[in-house]
Amino acid sequence: MREVFQQELREVQDRLVEISTLVADSIERATQAFNESNVALAETVIADDDKIDALAAELDELAIQILARQQPVARDLRIVVSALRISASLERMGDMSEHIAQLARYRFPEKVVPKGLRGTFRDMGALDVEIARKLTELLRTEDVEIAEQIRNEDDKVDALHLSVFDKVLGETWKGAAVDTVDATLASRYHERFADHAVSISKKVQYLATGDWVPLDA
Template sequence: MREVFQQELAEVQERLVEIATLVAVSIQNATQAFNESNVSLAETVIADDDKIDLAALELDELAINILARQQPVARDLRIVVSALRISASLERMGDMSEHIAQLARYRFPDKVVPKSLRGTFQELGALDVAIANKLVELLKTEDVRLAEEIRNDDDRIDELHLSVFDKVLGETWKGAAIDTVDSTLASRYHERFADHAVSIAKKVQYLATGDWVVAPS
């Protein structure tokens, strides 16, 4: 029974990595669609979000089944419960990718944001893609150095997110109302994507080290 239980825990980890990989592909495609006004790629992201949702649901069912049958304790219990919470965060990251892609679809054939902000959003997208790829490796390896890198990337995303608000609220802003709305929404989606990744990184770091990372006030 113990061997079966360990195999089930390994399957939980494998499924988390699979979902994280789907999310990484999703944000890569979403940011490309956003920056290039690629409606075909945007449609792919939107359609593929169902795959992320289904994979997360199936993982949740597996974890709940393990809890009911195996009644894990101590670290094993933390692994299963953390998997449920990580699955929820990954699903939300997929939603953020979908929202970014939806903006690209709605504004096609135009670009979503004015020229003055495109460099900022290219950096936001690149950082989110990097975070997603690091998250895949973190879930595979539990290398806590990756968790620290994800938090550092998130700090930069927060800076860029604030810079978007400063830009659209500044006296020199020439964008129309729709530009203001799209820019603030898109920035928020990028920022929330990274926040969910940080939340996952903290949980993995806790499982690996036993130490819970508390964000500075």
């Protein structure tokens, strides 16, 4: 019975890695669609989000079945419960990718943001992609050093996010109302994507070390 339980826990981890890989692919395509005004690529991101949602729901069902059948305690219980919470965060990361792609689709054939902000969003998108790839590796290996790297990259995303607000609220901003709305929404989506990754990394770090990292750390 114990061997079966361990196999189920490995399946949970494998499924998390699978979903995380899809999320990383999604944000990479979403940011490319956003930066290049590629409506066909945006449509694929939007369509594929259903797959992420479905896999997350299937993982949640598996975790609930494990809780009901195995009634785990101590660290095993934390692993299963954490998997449920990580699955929810990954699903939300997929939603953020979808929202970014939707902005590209809505504004096609125009670019979503004015020229003066495009470099900022390219940098922010590249950081989100890097964070997503690192997150997949973290879920695969539980290497706590990767968790620290994700937090450092998130700090860079936060700084870029603040720079977008400084830009659109500044006296020199000449963008129309729709430009302001699109820029602030897109920046928020990028920032929230990275925040969810940090939340997951803290849970993995806790499982690996037993030390909880405060949310504001």
